[in-house]
Amino acid sequence: MHDLHPNQASGLRLLKPARPVRVIAVTSGKGGVGKTSVSVNLATAMSIAGKRVLLLDGDLGLANVDVMLGLQPSCNLSHVLAGTCTLEDTLLEGPASLMVVPASSGKQHMTDLTPIQHAGLIQAFSELSRPLDTLIVDTAAGIDDSVITFCQASQQVIVVVTIDPASLTDAYALIKVLNREKNIRRIQVLTNLANSESEAREIYENLRRVAEKFLDVTLSFMGSLPQDEWLKRAVRRQRAVVEAYPNSPSAKAFRELAAKADRWSLPLGARGNLEFFVERLVNRPAEGATV
Numbered sequence: 298m299h300d301l302h303p304n305q306a307s308g309l310r311l312l313k314p315a316r317p318v319r320v321i322a323v324t325s326g327k328g329g330v331g332k333t334s335v336s337v338n339l340a341t342a343m344s345i346a347g348k349r350v351l352l353l354d355g356d357l358g359l360a361n362v363d364v365m366l367g368l369q370p371s372c373n374l375s376h377v378l379a380g381t382c383t384l385e386d387t388l389l390e391g392p393a394s395l396m397v398v399p400a401s402s403g404k405q406h407m408t409d410l411t412p413i414q415h416a417g418l419i420q421a422f423s424e425l426s427r428p429l430d431t432l433i434v435d436t437a438a439g440i441d442d443s444v445i446t447f448c449q450a451s452q453q454v455i456v457v458v459t460i461d462p463a464s465l466t467d468a469y470a471l472i473k474v475l476n477r478e479k480n481i482r483r484i485q486v487l488t489n490l491a492n493s494e495s496e497a498r499e500i501y502e503n504l505r506r507v508a509e510k511f512l513d514v515t516l517s518f519m520g521s522l523p524q525d526e527w528l529k530r531a532v533r534r535q536r537a538v539v540e541a542y543p544n545s546p547s548a549k550a551f552r553e554l555a556a557k558a559d560r561w562s563l564p565l566g567a568r569g570n571l572e573f574f575v576e577r578l579v580n581r582p583a584e585g586a587t588v
């Protein structure tokens with residue numbers, strides 16, 4: 298059999314029926330505000346609802362998705378980058394068939410990758426043959442290059458904030474970088490630990506007023522997550538609260554948030570596999586490109 302010319306190969310790939318993969322980054326300016334809890338439980342809620350979900354631990358310094366779900370990784374993203382494992386090898390099974398790619402705890406920045414690691418990562422994601430509906434990336438906090446890179450590679454960015462003034466000023470600083478440097482124009486805000494729905498909306502409104510006044514960005518209120526002892530208990534038991542305590546207030550909130558995220562429209566041009574995500578992850582589109 299003759300090898301296909303590269304153009305023929307890419308042409309054939311385009312002919313395949315493409316199901317767009319929704320890519321969502323969960324991030325924050327300040328640490329400890331609930332990003333990993335949100336990522337793990339949104340992903341699990343979507344899986345329970347029948348979606349095929351991949352949860353990528355993008356906190357390359359303080360990986361803890363696997364800890365939160367009580368999973369024991371034998372290899373992780375750093376092995377993929379080193380070429381000693383495939384992405385398939387790293388996949389762990391979470392609740393309701395959720396797929397998890399664990400990160401390593403150690404210093405590794407997406408922006409520090411060598412050309413060989415870049416190529417390895419692109420290959421790893423393009424070879425992942427599992428059909429997917431949604432990819433959720435749990436990022437580190439702050440304005441590190443790796444955080445910005447994951448956000449710009451995603452179609453939707455959720456910024457988690459709390460009532461803590463530092464979480465709001467840090468969220469503003471992060472949104473400013475995403476907007477000014479990467480031209481990200483839409484941000485979903487999720488408030489955590491507010492005492493009431495009206496307090497949650499007030500936190501959001503304060504952030505929206507400042508961001509929309511000084512930046513070219515539109516903020517949307519994704520919703521709020523109440524303070525919930527059941528969530529703490531689930532974290533201690535290394536389980537997702539939506540699976541361990543489905544009747545708890547936070548589990549109910551997570552199901553609503555997951556249903557909402559599922560209704561977000563997919564941007565034009567979203568493609569049927571993860572190449573879109575990886576291309577953006579490693580190539581970094583020119584400034585001015587829209588997300």
Ligand SMILES: Nc1ncnc2c1ncn2[C@@H]1O[C@H](COP(=O)(O)OP(=O)(O)O)[C@@H](O)[C@H]1O
Pocket residue numbers: 325327328329330331332333334335489490522523524525526528529532547
């Ligand atoms: N709504 C909540 N109710 C109770 N505990 C929470 C809530 N949100 C977060 N926590 C707790 O706060 C801690 C930090 O959350 P985590 O998701 O690890 O934050 P991050 O990923 O932003 O650092 C966890 O132990 C978690 O149980």
Ligand SMILES: [Mg+2]
Pocket residue numbers: 332333334356361436
């Ligand atoms: Mg975290």
